[in-house]
Amino acid sequence: MVLLTRKIEFSASHRYHNPSLSAEENRRIFGKCNNPHGHGHNYTLQVTIEGEPDPVTGMVLDLKELKEILEREVMQRMDHRHLNYEVAELAGQIPTCENIARVIWQLLEPKITQGRLHRVRLYESPDLFADCYRNGANGAGKS
Amino acid sequence: MSGTLKIELGRRYRFSASHRLHTPQLSEKENSRIFGKCNNPYGHGHNYVVEVSMSGDVDAATGMIANLADLDAFVERQVLEEFDHKSLNEDVPAFREKVPTTENLCIEIFRRLKSFPKAKLERIRVEETGNNSFEYAGENQEGNRP
Numbered sequence: 001m002v003l004l005t006r007k008i009e010f011s012a013s014h015r016y017h018n019p020s021l022s023a024e025e026n027r028r029i030f031g032k033c034n035n036p037h038g039h040g041h042n043y044t045l046q047v048t049i050e051g052e053p054d055p056v057t058g059m060v061l062d063l064k065e066l067k068e069i070l071e072r073e074v075m076q077r078m079d080h081r082h083l084n085y086e087v088a089e090l091a092g093q094i095p096t097c098e099n100i101a102r103v104i105w106q107l108l109e110p111k112i113t114q115g116r117l118h119r120v121r122l123y124e125s126p127d128l129f130a131d132c133y134r135n136g137a138n139g140a141g142k143s
Numbered sequence: 144m145s146g147t148l149k150i151e152l153g154r155r156y157r158f159s160a161s162h163r164l165h166t167p168q169l170s171e172k173e174n175s176r177i178f179g180k181c182n183n184p185y186g187h188g189h190n191y192v193v194e195v196s197m198s199g200d201v202d203a204a205t206g207m208i209a210n211l212a213d214l215d216a217f218v219e220r221q222v223l224e225e226f227d228h229k230s231l232n233e234d235v236p237a238f239r240e241k242v243p244t245t246e247n248l249c250i251e252i253f254r255r256l257k258s259f260p261k262a263k264l265e266r267i268r269v270e271e272t273g274n275n276s277f278e279y280a281g282e283n284q285e286g287n288r289p
Contacts, residue, residue, distance in 0.1 A: 018204055029205055031212065094206030098150050102201070105148060127155040128211070131196070135149045 003118055004060045005048045008070050010079035013040035014095040017084075038082065043100075044123040045074060047108065051115025061114035073107045097122055097130035105132040151198045151265055152208040156218055158227035161188035162243040165232075186230065191245075192270040193222065193252060197262035209262040221255040245271040249279035257281070 015038035016030035026034045033039070047070065051060040077087055083095035089103045101122040109117045123129040163186035164178040174182045181187070195218060199208040225235060231243040237251045253267045266280040 016206070021204065029210065094204075096201075096206035098152060098201045098208055099206045102148060102150060121153075129153040130208075131151040131153060133149055135147050 001050050002053055002060055003048050003050050004063075004066075004115070005046050006063065006066050006070065007044060007046050008074065009042060009044050010075055011040060011042050012078050012081050012083050013038045014083040015039070016094050016096065018094060038084070041124050043078075045070075045104065046119075046121040046123075047104075047117070048119040048121070049112060049115040050118035054114075059114075061112070065114075066112075069108065069111045073111060074104060077107075097124045097128060101130040101132040149198060150201055150208060151196045152214075152262065153194060153196050154211070154214060154218075156193045156195065156223060157190060158193070158223050159188060159190050160226050160229050160231050161186045162231040162238075163187070164242050164244060166242050186232065189271050191226075191248070193218075194268040194270075195256060196265040196268070197259065198265050199262035209259070213261055214259065217259050218256065222252055245269050245275065245277045246279075249277045253279050253281060 015035070016033035017026050018029075021029070047066070049060055049066065053060055077089075078100075081087060083090055083100065087095075087103075089107065090099065093099045093103075101120050104122065105117065105120045108120065118133065120132040121129055122132075162181075163183070164181040165174050169177065195214070197209055197214065201208055229235065231238050231248070235243070235251070237254075238247070241247050248271075249267050249269050252269065253264065256267065257264045264281075266278055268276055268278045270276040
């Protein structure tokens with residue numbers, strides 16, 4: 001099996017706020033991320049595909065195709081958007097790295113027809129990221 | 144569908160410390176041969192990067208595996224306060240006996256962080272320099288890198 005990773009970057013705004021909690025609770029739990037008018041990040045997304053190289057083309061999947069899928073599913077949906085208000089798949093969820101990574105997995109997984117999705121890693125900043133992968137992949141998630 | 148997915152939170156921390164690779168179990172000559180420059184008598188230092196990966200359920204109310212403020216405070220207390228601007232050989236008890244290679248450093252940091260109460264520690268990855276990195280995922284897990 002070979003792993004192939006493509007990276008894209010997008011910029012978006014968000015706010016952490018749960019309407020079922022009091023203003024005070026929101027402030028305590030989310031801190032600065034609860035500021036009323038939101039804030040933004042430059043996100044870096046690494047998408048890893050697993051598979052066997054095609055014997056004729058030598059490719060697990062055509063990178064052009066992956067690029068188009070990422071453009072359509074992620075860039076057009078999230079780039080220069082407000083994640084709380086403009087991304088339907090995130091409605092009702094706090095747009096944390098964990099939740100965005102899971103939504104991106106769910107958007108991409110059915111679209112990958114050659115090879116299969118192995119991991120979605122989303123960096124909110126160079127020091128904070130979330131990984132989403134299939135439970136049990138590479139022996140992980142035994143617990 | 145999401146029940147079949149595993150989510151991990153990754154956070155990177157930095158500290159600077161000195162060390163010297165040397166073991167009294169070997170002769171001076173052997174130490175010098177095996178450890179090379181890293182055996183120079185007065186030690187040297189690195190800017191270390193520690194990458195901590197935690198897994199757990201994403202809390203529906205907060206969207207988080209663990210609150211970052213809790214994780215940051217725990218790592219600060221368990222690792223950074225004790226390692227930053229210190230000599231690993233002299234100031235960290237574990238390295239009085241063991242050579243402070245980055246392999247052993249990964250294991251020691253894993254040991255110090257595995258009791259984090261709010262999520263499960265999956266793995267520690269330490270960059271000794273931009274060109275060298277090491278990972279440890281605990282005794283019972285074999286290279287469970289996602």
